[in-house]
Amino acid sequence: MMEKNDRLAAAYLLIGVSAAGRALLAMPDGTQIQELSLTVLAVVGYLLLCRRTVRPLLCGAGQLALELILCGSQTGGAWAWLLPLLRAADLWLLWLSAFWMLRQAGQPARAMPAAAAVPLAVYSVAHCLPSLAAVASASFVIFSVILLWYAVLMLRAYSGARGKP
Secondary structure (H helix, E strand, C coil): CCCHHHHHHHHHHHHHHHHHHHHHHCCCCCCCHHHHHHHHHHHHHHHHCCCCCCHHHHHHHHHHHHHHHHHCCCCCCCHHHHHHHHHHHHHHHHHHHHHHHHHHHCCCCCHHHHHHHHHHHHHHHHCCCHHHHHHHHHHHHHHHHHHHHHHHHHHHHHHHHHHCC
Protein backbone atom coordinates (compact mmCIF):
# COMPACT_ATOMS: atom_id res chain seq x y z
CA MET A 1 0.00 0.00 0.00
CA MET A 2 1.21 3.50 -0.84
CA GLU A 3 2.33 5.55 2.14
CA LYS A 4 0.73 8.92 2.85
CA ASN A 5 3.84 10.94 1.88
CA ASP A 6 4.35 8.84 -1.24
CA ARG A 7 0.75 9.50 -2.31
CA LEU A 8 1.22 13.22 -1.75
CA ALA A 9 4.52 13.25 -3.63
CA ALA A 10 3.04 11.24 -6.52
CA ALA A 11 0.11 13.65 -6.76
CA TYR A 12 2.41 16.67 -6.91
CA LEU A 13 4.59 14.97 -9.50
CA LEU A 14 1.66 14.08 -11.76
CA ILE A 15 0.22 17.58 -11.52
CA GLY A 16 3.61 19.19 -12.15
CA VAL A 17 4.30 17.03 -15.20
CA SER A 18 0.82 17.75 -16.51
CA ALA A 19 1.34 21.50 -16.13
CA ALA A 20 4.71 21.36 -17.86
CA GLY A 21 3.25 19.33 -20.71
CA ARG A 22 0.37 21.74 -21.18
CA ALA A 23 2.75 24.68 -21.17
CA LEU A 24 4.94 23.09 -23.82
CA LEU A 25 1.98 22.18 -26.05
CA ALA A 26 0.85 25.81 -26.24
CA MET A 27 -2.25 25.33 -28.41
CA PRO A 28 -4.22 28.57 -28.14
CA ASP A 29 -6.97 27.93 -30.65
CA GLY A 30 -8.40 24.64 -29.57
CA THR A 31 -8.07 21.53 -27.53
CA GLN A 32 -6.45 18.44 -28.96
CA ILE A 33 -6.23 14.92 -27.59
CA GLN A 34 -2.74 15.61 -26.19
CA GLU A 35 -4.09 18.35 -23.95
CA LEU A 36 -6.97 16.13 -22.87
CA SER A 37 -4.55 13.37 -21.89
CA LEU A 38 -2.51 15.83 -19.80
CA THR A 39 -5.69 16.93 -18.04
CA VAL A 40 -6.44 13.28 -17.25
CA LEU A 41 -2.94 13.01 -15.75
CA ALA A 42 -3.65 16.02 -13.53
CA VAL A 43 -7.03 14.59 -12.49
CA VAL A 44 -5.30 11.40 -11.37
CA GLY A 45 -3.08 13.59 -9.20
CA TYR A 46 -6.14 15.41 -7.85
CA LEU A 47 -7.74 12.05 -7.03
CA LEU A 48 -4.72 11.15 -4.91
CA LEU A 49 -5.35 14.34 -2.94
CA CYS A 50 -9.14 14.16 -2.65
CA ARG A 51 -8.93 13.31 1.07
CA ARG A 52 -7.17 16.64 1.64
CA THR A 53 -9.09 18.85 -0.79
CA VAL A 54 -11.72 18.27 -3.44
CA ARG A 55 -11.57 21.71 -5.11
CA PRO A 56 -8.86 20.90 -7.69
CA LEU A 57 -10.66 17.65 -8.51
CA LEU A 58 -13.87 19.57 -9.25
CA CYS A 59 -11.94 21.98 -11.47
CA GLY A 60 -10.24 19.06 -13.24
CA ALA A 61 -13.58 17.33 -13.83
CA GLY A 62 -14.91 20.55 -15.34
CA GLN A 63 -11.83 20.79 -17.55
CA LEU A 64 -12.30 17.22 -18.74
CA ALA A 65 -15.93 17.88 -19.64
CA LEU A 66 -15.08 21.06 -21.53
CA GLU A 67 -12.12 19.48 -23.31
CA LEU A 68 -14.21 16.52 -24.42
CA ILE A 69 -16.67 18.98 -25.95
CA LEU A 70 -13.86 21.00 -27.52
CA CYS A 71 -12.19 17.88 -28.94
CA GLY A 72 -15.47 17.02 -30.68
CA SER A 73 -14.77 19.78 -33.23
CA GLN A 74 -18.32 21.03 -33.46
CA THR A 75 -18.65 23.77 -36.06
CA GLY A 76 -21.18 26.21 -37.41
CA GLY A 77 -24.21 27.80 -35.82
CA ALA A 78 -23.97 28.57 -32.12
CA TRP A 79 -20.66 26.70 -31.90
CA ALA A 80 -18.92 29.50 -33.82
CA TRP A 81 -19.24 31.84 -30.83
CA LEU A 82 -19.53 29.23 -28.10
CA LEU A 83 -16.22 27.43 -28.68
CA PRO A 84 -13.99 30.43 -27.78
CA LEU A 85 -15.99 30.90 -24.58
CA LEU A 86 -15.67 27.21 -23.69
CA ARG A 87 -11.92 27.36 -24.37
CA ALA A 88 -11.56 30.38 -22.10
CA ALA A 89 -13.60 28.62 -19.38
CA ASP A 90 -11.35 25.56 -19.71
CA LEU A 91 -8.23 27.67 -19.17
CA TRP A 92 -9.78 29.54 -16.23
CA LEU A 93 -10.53 26.17 -14.61
CA LEU A 94 -6.88 25.27 -15.11
CA TRP A 95 -5.91 28.57 -13.46
CA LEU A 96 -8.29 27.92 -10.56
CA SER A 97 -6.98 24.39 -10.01
CA ALA A 98 -3.43 25.80 -10.00
CA PHE A 99 -4.49 28.36 -7.39
CA TRP A 100 -6.02 25.67 -5.15
CA MET A 101 -3.07 23.31 -5.62
CA LEU A 102 -0.50 25.93 -4.68
CA ARG A 103 -2.40 26.67 -1.49
CA GLN A 104 -2.74 22.98 -0.68
CA ALA A 105 0.94 22.31 -1.38
CA GLY A 106 2.09 25.14 0.86
CA GLN A 107 3.78 26.88 -2.07
CA PRO A 108 3.68 30.66 -2.60
CA ALA A 109 0.15 31.19 -3.92
CA ARG A 110 0.08 34.89 -4.71
CA ALA A 111 2.60 35.81 -7.40
CA MET A 112 2.09 32.99 -9.89
CA PRO A 113 -1.75 33.10 -9.99
CA ALA A 114 -1.72 36.91 -10.26
CA ALA A 115 0.90 36.82 -13.02
CA ALA A 116 -1.05 34.14 -14.90
CA ALA A 117 -4.43 35.89 -14.56
CA VAL A 118 -3.36 38.94 -16.58
CA PRO A 119 -2.42 37.21 -19.86
CA LEU A 120 -5.28 34.77 -19.38
CA ALA A 121 -7.76 37.65 -19.10
CA VAL A 122 -6.30 39.25 -22.24
CA TYR A 123 -6.50 35.90 -24.04
CA SER A 124 -10.10 35.35 -22.91
CA VAL A 125 -11.21 38.62 -24.48
CA ALA A 126 -8.94 38.64 -27.54
CA HIS A 127 -9.69 34.99 -28.41
CA CYS A 128 -13.35 35.86 -28.95
CA LEU A 129 -12.51 38.62 -31.46
CA PRO A 130 -11.01 37.44 -34.77
CA SER A 131 -9.34 40.82 -35.36
CA LEU A 132 -7.25 40.31 -32.20
CA ALA A 133 -5.93 36.84 -33.07
CA ALA A 134 -2.29 37.95 -32.79
CA VAL A 135 -2.91 39.44 -29.34
CA ALA A 136 -4.67 36.23 -28.27
CA SER A 137 -1.75 34.11 -29.46
CA ALA A 138 0.85 36.28 -27.74
CA SER A 139 -1.04 36.34 -24.45
CA PHE A 140 -1.50 32.57 -24.61
CA VAL A 141 2.26 32.09 -25.03
CA ILE A 142 2.87 34.29 -21.99
CA PHE A 143 0.28 32.28 -20.04
CA SER A 144 2.05 29.07 -21.09
CA VAL A 145 5.41 30.36 -19.86
CA ILE A 146 3.84 31.24 -16.52
CA LEU A 147 2.34 27.74 -16.44
CA LEU A 148 5.93 26.48 -16.44
CA TRP A 149 6.42 28.48 -13.22
CA TYR A 150 3.47 26.56 -11.76
CA ALA A 151 5.03 23.27 -12.89
CA VAL A 152 8.28 24.19 -11.11
CA LEU A 153 6.37 25.02 -7.91
CA MET A 154 4.55 21.68 -8.05
CA LEU A 155 7.80 19.82 -8.63
CA ARG A 156 9.27 21.69 -5.67
CA ALA A 157 6.27 20.49 -3.61
CA TYR A 158 6.97 16.96 -4.88
CA SER A 159 10.56 17.22 -3.73
CA GLY A 160 9.46 18.52 -0.33
CA ALA A 161 6.89 15.73 0.10
CA ARG A 162 9.48 13.09 -0.79
CA GLY A 163 11.87 14.50 1.80
CA LYS A 164 9.42 14.28 4.70
CA PRO A 165 9.84 11.32 7.04
